[in-house]
Amino acid sequence: MNAPFKINPIRGRALSHAKAVARRFHEQAFGEELARVNLDFTLAERLEYLNWMRDTVRRSGRELPPSHSVAWLLEVEKEVEAEEAKKA
């Protein structure tokens, strides 16, 4: 299924300009290393790099943050459990 607003892709110099703007933003927002991961790596290489990042986080004893849709649910669950334990 295609996006409803599809028009002609950017080509030539305009495309080069857009790519240069994106790389500059990648470098500013995530740093040069992640810019390379995002823009120069293949999907397989990117997944391997992410594996390494997550392993490093785990080995340092920290937990990966939960997804946004779950993070607040976990907070409420803890609060409710604490309240119920207090009542009991």
Add this chain to the structure above:
Amino acid sequence: MNDTELHEFYLETVRQLRRRGVLCAITSGLACVHYNVAETTKDCDLLCHPDSFGALLEVLSTLERDGHQCRYRGNLSPPLDARWHRGGWTSHFTWGHGPTAVTLDVFGRALRGSTPWEHDISGLFISQHVVAEMKRTNRDKDWPFISLLGEQLLEAGDPRGWLHLFDAEMLARLARRHDCPDELMLRRPVLRLAKQGDSRLRVALQAERRFWEELDRLRIEVLRRALRPYLVAVARAAISDSASLSEQHAVRIRCAETSLAQSPLLEYGLERHLADAREATAQLVRPEALEWLPDVTPNFSFLAP
């Protein structure tokens, strides 16, 4: 199971669901990785049409990971049922416990999606446009992703990318060289500032982002209040660890029918919610920036029955 195997597990799950005729697509973090914007999350967020929830539940019941059956996650997950998903609730599943658990978060509706996500699928993934709309959260880390997805859309010739550029420098550079359709400038007034090279662009963009963040924060506040009685009910139901997924589901439906409002945000009032967010934003930004806030009403059309 390492992370590459986990990634393949999610992809294969979606393929299996598609073979069963389930309308679904991967969104959020894994979609970002697919679109060349590395996210460290290992959770999978799945958009699934509510008409397909029965088939999804059947497939999940049969899927094992590392010897673990699929279960609803903790007490916190609302049931996988269209009545609650229409109101913006999500459902959460897990295989195993602790840091090595494999998790799946299911969305029947694309939160903040301005158009039906079912028309915007690319392979196993939802389009960059829908991912970018769903990522307008109150978390700092999401915002650079949105701008990058917007830039990718523009590169591919999809002008909806203009709706997702939140970095002032990037927006100004692109606006100087590329055309932006008038209808998008009407929908998102900061685009006009960018086109005109107006120095108020940075302030207006900050206000716009704050507005989205407040909308998300206040939405969660409303849902938190609605969730508490349901959590108590599920905890008291003390579902056995050995209960099958369908048994867990049946208990959650019973608990939700008595204790979980189906659409708390609509009950609270959508206009009231938008006004609250505007007022909260006004406390945080320069007053003149409020005139550049976008019309976000289409982004709540997902709540329509």
